[in-house]
Amino acid sequence: MLEQVVVLGAGESGLGAALLAQKKGGNVFVSDAGSIRADRADILRAAGIPFEQGGHSEERILAAQLIIKSPGIPDTAPLIQKASAAGIPIWDEIELAARYSSAKVIGITGSNGKTTTTALLYHLLKTAGYAVGLGGNIGQSWAMQLAQGQDDEYMVLELSSFQLDRCYELAPELMILTNVSPDHLDRYGYEMDNYLASKLRLIQNKTAEQPFIYPKEDPYIPAGLKRYYQGPTANCLAQDWPELNAKELWVEDWAFVQDQLPLVGRHNLMNMKMALQAVKCLGMSQEMAQKGLDSFENHPHRLEKVMVLGGVQYINDSKATNVEAVYYALEAMQAPTVWIVGGVDKGNDYSSLFPFIGQPVKAIVCLGVDNRPIRAAFAAKTDYIVEAASMAEAIKLASLYAQAGDNILLSPACASFDLFKNYIDRGDQFKAILEEQRQLLEKGHNMEMNLTLNRNKK
Numbered sequence: 001m002l003e004q005v006v007v008l009g010a011g012e013s014g015l016g017a018a019l020l021a022q023k024k025g026g027n028v029f030v031s032d033a034g035s036i037r038a039d040r041a042d043i044l045r046a047a048g049i050p051f052e053q054g055g056h057s058e059e060r061i062l063a064a065q066l067i068i069k070s071p072g073i074p075d076t077a078p079l080i081q082k083a084s085a086a087g088i089p090i091w092d093e094i095e096l097a098a099r100y101s102s103a104k105v106i107g108i109t110g111s112n113g114k115t116t117t118t119a120l121l122y123h124l125l126k127t128a129g130y131a132v133g134l135g136g137n138i139g140q141s142w143a144m145q146l147a148q149g150q151d152d153e154y155m156v157l158e159l160s161s162f163q164l165d166r167c168y169e170l171a172p173e174l175m176i177l178t179n180v181s182p183d184h185l186d187r188y189g190y191e192m193d194n195y196l197a198s199k200l201r202l203i204q205n206k207t208a209e210q211p212f213i214y215p216k217e218d219p220y221i222p223a224g225l226k227r228y229y230q231g232p233t234a235n236c237l238a239q240d241w242p243e244l245n246a247k248e249l250w251v252e253d254w255a256f257v258q259d260q261l262p263l264v265g266r267h268n269l270m271n272m273k274m275a276l277q278a279v280k281c282l283g284m285s286q287e288m289a290q291k292g293l294d295s296f297e298n299h300p301h302r303l304e305k306v307m308v309l310g311g312v313q314y315i316n317d318s319k320a321t322n323v324e325a326v327y328y329a330l331e332a333m334q335a336p337t338v339w340i341v342g343g344v345d346k347g348n349d350y351s352s353l354f355p356f357i358g359q360p361v362k363a364i365v366c367l368g369v370d371n372r373p374i375r376a377a378f379a380a381k382t383d384y385i386v387e388a389a390s391m392a393e394a395i396k397l398a399s400l401y402a403q404a405g406d407n408i409l410l411s412p413a414c415a416s417f418d419l420f421k422n423y424i425d426r427g428d429q430f431k432a433i434l435e436e437q438r439q440l441l442e443k444g445h446n447m448e449m450n451l452t453l454n455r456n457k458k
Contacts, residue, residue: 003025003026004064004065005026005028007028007069008031009069010051011040012141013094015144016093016142016146017093019143020144026066028049028050029052030044031052033053036053065088067089067091068090069091091166091168096143098169098171101151103153104154105170106278109160109164109176110176110180111324113179113270117176120296121156123292123296124296126292128292133151135158136158137157137163162184165201167201171207171210174213175202175210179267179270180219181323181324183321197224206232207232214237215241216240217241244265246258256272262297262298267331300316303316310399311404313407315408315411316430316431318411321343321413322348323349324352326341326353330409333407334360335407336405338363338408340394340398341411342414343412343414344368344416345374348373348414350378353413354381357381363398363401365387366385367389367394391430391433395430395433
């Protein structure tokens with residue numbers, strides 16, 4: 001029975017957690033150190049849930065019997081450390097929802113590919129007629145769905161390491177770990193082992209019957225399993241890497257024509273393979289899986305082919321905020337490519353990208369406030385490296401190096417916060433500028449046609 005519950009943070013997960021905790025009998029108080037969005041504040045008022053913003057009432061918070069915190073609040077925050085020292089349980093919204101749901105959970109995490117894999121798996125199940133919901137780090141929060149009375153038979157959850165850090169009894173029926181690569185290390189004391197252990201919390205409650213799907217050749221996962229996982233090894237389904245230019249993608253005895261699949265790149269072949277392995281485990285037929293593949297469209301900002309202008313293909317991969325994601329993007333390029341890279345460098349080691357310089361990468365455009373780390377990494381590898389201080393300038397410079405048949409790829413390898421609100425804003429600006437250019441070209445083409453027609457009439 002919930003009693004005195006404090007929710008820290010009134011974002012998507014916090015709002016849902018507050019409403020669900022109240023629905024389950026909790027006396028709920030919401031505290032946000034920043035400002036609460038007006039529509040969310042109105043929802044809290046309508047529900048009769050007291051809240052504060054612009055700071056925390058420490059005494060009131062430390063009197064709670066349960067704290068549900070936003071995943072964005074690190075464990076090193078002084079208030080969290082005080083609450084931990086006082087022995088107050090601290091959960092993520094996912095943990096709260098898991099304790100009040102009867103759904104069969106499919107949990108997906110990873111440094112890269114988790115959104116694509118989650119979206120595809122959800123789409124495959126939905127297309128096949130499963131009663132399935134979508135939540136976690138994507139879409140509406142799970143807790144909000146439960147608060148509104150929706151509890152599907154299956155729930156597909158995209159889970160970040162930050163969410164998993166405060167999950168204890170979450171026990172998915174099926175688990176996927178897409179990959180592990182250095183990311184968010186500032187949150188984990190710059191220790192890769194800490195980050196790896198966080199990702200493996202996904203399987204902390206695995207039973208012998210529950211499938212766990214992961215890439216066999218990942219550089220971290222096999223060692224991490226030996227180090228941090230003591231549970232049953234049955235149904236640990238390690239997946240071999242698909243061949244990039246093979247005719248078919250094989251999933252056990254299922255075969256899919258590779259050049260007819262909805263996603264490109266070797267990493268996406270693995271994402272599709274893991275999602276297909278998951279639905280196979282759940283009893284779906286290959287025919288229904290193929291139907292889902294045929295109708296799937298990926299989320300934006302992930303190797304998104306935006307348009308062709310002047311014979312040049314523009315590709316938006318703004319979500320590629322670490323080196324490994326860019327590696328797979330460059331590996332997928334089948335034509336000469338002008339690469340737009342940069343942002344807030346997270347101490348990146350770019351050496352794994354060096355083999356791509358020259359082929360397919362013919363030129364590099366650095367987009368950011370401080371491009372020194374990128375220039376230092378690649379200056380000796382190419383003579384064609386320039387700097388841009390805005391998206392419009394980056395596209396203009398990239399177009400000078402590109403010719404018909406080439407790609408211009410936005411794949412930053414860095415966070416976006418120096419020039420943009422987030423990776424979505426960065427990708428949206430890329431697309432908006434290209435759309436403006438397309439309209440100008442179309443307008444110019446129409447004007448030229450009109451002038452030609454007028455001349456011919458005379």
